[in-house]
Amino acid sequence: MSKRSFRIALLVVLATLCAAGVAVAFVANRALTYPETPHDGTAEAVPVPVAPGMSFPRIASLLADRGIIDRPRWFRLYAMQRGVTTKVRSGDYVLRGNMTPREVLDTLLAGVQEETVRVTIPEGLHMLEIFDIIARAGVAPADELEKLARDPTFLSGHGIDGDTADGYLFPDTYQFRVPSRPDEVLGAMIEQHRLVWDRIRRQSPREIDQLHRRLGWTDRDILTMAAIVEKEAAVAAERPRIAQVFINRLTSPSFQPRTLDTDPTIRYGCMVPLSKSEGCRKWDPSQRLRRAQLDDRDNPYNTYQHEGLPPGPICNPGEAALTATVKPDGSNYFYFVARNDGTHVFSRTRQEHERAVDQYQR
Secondary structure (H helix, E strand, C coil): CCHHHHHHHHHHHHHHHHHHHHHHHHHHHHHHHHHHCCCCCCCCEEEEEECCCCCHHHHHHHHHHCCCCCCHHHHHHHHHHHCCCCCCCCEEEEEECCCCHHHHHHHHHHCCCCEEEEEECCCCCCHHHHHHHHHHCCCCCHHHHHHHHCCHHHHHHCCCCCCCCCCCCCCCEEEEEECCCHHHHHHHHHHHHHHHHHHHHHHCHHHHHHHHHHHCCCHHHHHHHHHHHHHHCCCHHHHHHHHHHHHHHHHCCCCCCCCCCCHHHHHHHHHCCCCCCHHHHCCCCCCCCCHHHHCCCCCCCCCCCCCCCCCCCCCCCCHHHHHHHHCCCCCCCCEEEECCCCCEEEECCHHHHHHHHHHHCC
């Protein structure tokens, strides 16, 4: 080979090596700056659902498909270098196309930041009123909550022997995710009821056993009575006495017929059950009860027409109403009438009661 040819060959080799070096340096520089380089996308929010158990290669491909990253293999290598390919949290992410790979990966590692809201459920509401409060807080749709609250499988799974979850949705302040699944919402409220009722049972085993033996009541019957007490008692101190009035009506041989004669049970029967009597269908819930509703025997919740307890709880009572039902005050009253200031006049005889009605209601 001539010297000229050798020089040319050497120059070619050197040029090739130089080009390769430049290329390697370029790639190395791109690799080193990759984590901090924003993707060439828009700031528009893009939903990226990462399902539980999704592999990291699948996640990288999903991100590329959604326009969040443009080098899925590099993204995988970057995550491997950080040792976090198995630490990505599932969830419904909202990402942007102009984020850096570091920002994307850090977001996936931090997980979806859940929005929560405090929801206070007052004592004495029936389930439809409760579901309206929860829906207005953005937690779950009222119709889905109602559907589940009437579902026999759901009720059976929570040990509820009834047509609805009413009575078991404990009034309290809850911290709910936005949004939440209906079963999560109802489950939390039912569990809180169980916790409170278990505490009352531990505190008053003798009194509860007496109600079981004397009246043949189940725990659900006690809950049904507590719901009536909750609706009738506007003043906390009167709860045990109102509970005693109703128990006296059911147990005294001299009181016949053994009717509870309470308006809130009629109202409930006209508003919540899916099947309603003709008298209920004629009633405007914004109005007072009329004779057609008071005389309506087709309403099973009409405690003027049917003796004993109604078919189930008419609202969701708090701990005080439950305790008052378990520990009534032992008085011998059979009647009470509202004074229109939140308190009541209690009477032992119908004559006394009629005089009080004349004074405060007529």
